[in-house]
Each structure stands twice: as structure tokens, then as C-alpha cells.
Amino acid sequence: MLSYETRPAIGQPAPPADHLPISPPTSNTMANGTSQISKPETKYHHIWLITGPAGCGKSTVAQSLANAMDLPFIEGDEFHPPANVEKMSQGIPLTDSDRWDWLTQLREEALRRLSAGSEGVVLTCSALKRKYRDVIRVAPYYSHDVLVHFVYLHAREEVLIERVQSRKGHFMGASMVHSQYSILEAPGADETDVIRVDVSGSMEEVEREALAKVHEALQES
Numbered sequence: 001m002l003s004y005e006t007r008p009a010i011g012q013p014a015p016p017a018d019h020l021p022i023s024p025p026t027s028n029t030m031a032n033g034t035s036q037i038s039k040p041e042t043k044y045h046h047i048w049l050i051t052g053p054a055g056c057g058k059s060t061v062a063q064s065l066a067n068a069m070d071l072p073f074i075e076g077d078e079f080h081p082p083a084n085v086e087k088m089s090q091g092i093p094l095t096d097s098d099r100w101d102w103l104t105q106l107r108e109e110a111l112r113r114l115s116a117g118s119e120g121v122v123l124t125c126s127a128l129k130r131k132y133r134d135v136i137r138v139a140p141y142y143s144h145d146v147l148v149h150f151v152y153l154h155a156r157e158e159v160l161i162e163r164v165q166s167r168k169g170h171f172m173g174a175s176m177v178h179s180q181y182s183i184l185e186a187p188g189a190d191e192t193d194v195i196r197v198d199v200s201g202s203m204e205e206v207e208r209e210a211l212a213k214v215h216e217a218l219q220e221s
């Protein structure tokens with residue numbers, strides 16, 4: 001299990017200055033009388049967003065990461081309004097306007113969990129386009145000690161079609177996988193908050209790789 005340092009809850013009444021989640025820069029007086037700004041110490045709360053097209057394994061990987069890190073898991077699909085679920089059940093792809101409020105709600109729910117005291121949260125969200133990811137990237141504007149990470153799960157379309165075909169009891173049919181690929185904007189090299197995981201292998205391999213990469217990102221933050 002990965003461990004986090006103990007951090008103050010975000011969104012709480014202002015703590016004493018020496019407990020600020022992000023310490024202000026400190027000024028040291030040098031021997032020659034000039035002052036030097038030292039690098040502020042940063043302590044973060046993390047939003048881990050598990051992304052990718054239908055059937056890439058978001059729920060499976062998110063649950064496994066949440067268990068391994070002992071963090072709450074938010075299933076993004078549970079935040080779709082009934083009209084969206086109805087559309088997808090009928091094989092009708094969502095539009096941008098169907099998704100805006102849903103994306104904002106996911107960001108708010110993640111921040112709510114963090115402000116309630118959680119040190120991180122694992123969230124599923126297809127986040128197929130860059131502008132959708134940007135909605136989540138706004139989170140640190142509201143809570144400065146939050147770091148957003150995307151775990152982008154990718155594989156060939158045929159692999160995901162096959163997986164969705166053999167999945168039972170889910171509103172998302174295999175016919176929808178193609179529509180998701182047709183609008184997918186795979187994260188670009190300049191999206192430096194993205195961890196990429198190839199999900200073509202077995203569940204065990206994928207879960208191991210995802211956890212190792214998340215651990216690495218935690219060490220670097």
C-alpha cells in the first residue's frame with residue numbers, strides 16, 4: 001500500500017501559517033545583506049483521473065488503484081444524468097453539451113472528497129478530448145494544494161470492442177466503442193500530467209504497471 005504524508009484537509013478554515021498546505025516562500029538574509037527566496041515546500045492532495053474510451057478498463061483499474069492506495073473511488077458513470085445514460089443505452093453518442101455539466105460535477109465531487117479529509121481520490125472519466133481534461137485541470141484554481149493526474153488507458157479499438165462485447169449487464173454497448181475512438185484526442189506530449197498505460201495485456205499486468213507509474217508520479221510530486 002502506498003503511503004501519503006499526513007496533510008491538512010483542504011477547504012478548511014485558514015490554518016495557522018506554519019500549517020499552510022503550501023508554505024509561502026521564505027526569505028533568508030544572506031551574509032552580504034541581500035535576501036534569497038528559498039523554494040517553497042509543497043504538499044499536495046492528488047486527483048487520479050482514470051481515462052480512456054469505453055471498455056479500456058477504467059473501472060477495473062480505478063478500483064484496483066483505490067484499493068492499493070486506500071483512497072476513495074468515484075465512479076464517473078454514476079454522475080451522468082439519466083438522460084445521458086438513456087442516450088448511451090440507445091447507442092447514441094453524447095455531445096459536448098451533454099458532457100460539460102457532468103465534467104464539472106466530477107471535478108466538484110473530487111474536490112469535495114479532498115476537502116472532507118481524503119488525501120487523494122481515484123476517479124473514472126472517459127475525458128476523451130483535451131478540452132474535457134482541461135475542465136478537470138481547473139481543480140487547483142479552487143484548491144491550490146491539489147495536483148491532477150490523468151492515467152490514460154489505451155489499446156487498439158478491436159481489443160476494447162471484444163472486451164465490451166463479452167461484458168454483461170452494462171448500458172454501454174460494443175457499438176459505442178467506435179464512436180468514442182472517432183472523437184478521441186489522445187493526450188499530447190505537452191500534456192505533462194498524463195501517465196500512459198497500455199492495457200492490451202492481462203488485468204494483472206495492467207494493474208501492476210498502473211500502480212508502478214502512479215507510485216513514480218507520487219515520488220516526483
Ligand SMILES: Nc1ncnc2c1ncn2[C@@H]1O[C@H](COP(=O)(O)OP(=O)(O)OP(=O)(O)O)[C@@H](O)[C@H]1O
Nearest residue numbers: 054055056057058059060163167172201202203206
Ligand atoms: N486488461 C484486461 N484484460 C482483459 N479484460 C479486461 C481488462 N481490463 C478490463 N477488462 C474487462 O473488460 C471489460 C471493460 O472493463 P471496464 O468495465 O473496467 O472498462 P471501462 O473503461 O470502465 O468501461 P466503460 O467506459 O464502458 O464503463 C470488463 O468486463 C473488464 O472485466
Ligand SMILES: O=C(O)[C@H](O)[C@@H](O)[C@H](O)[C@H](O)CO
Nearest residue numbers: 053054055077094126127172
Ligand atoms: O463521455 C462519454 O461518452 C461517457 O462518459 C462514456 O465514456 C461512458 O460513460 C462510458 O464509456 C460508459 O462507462
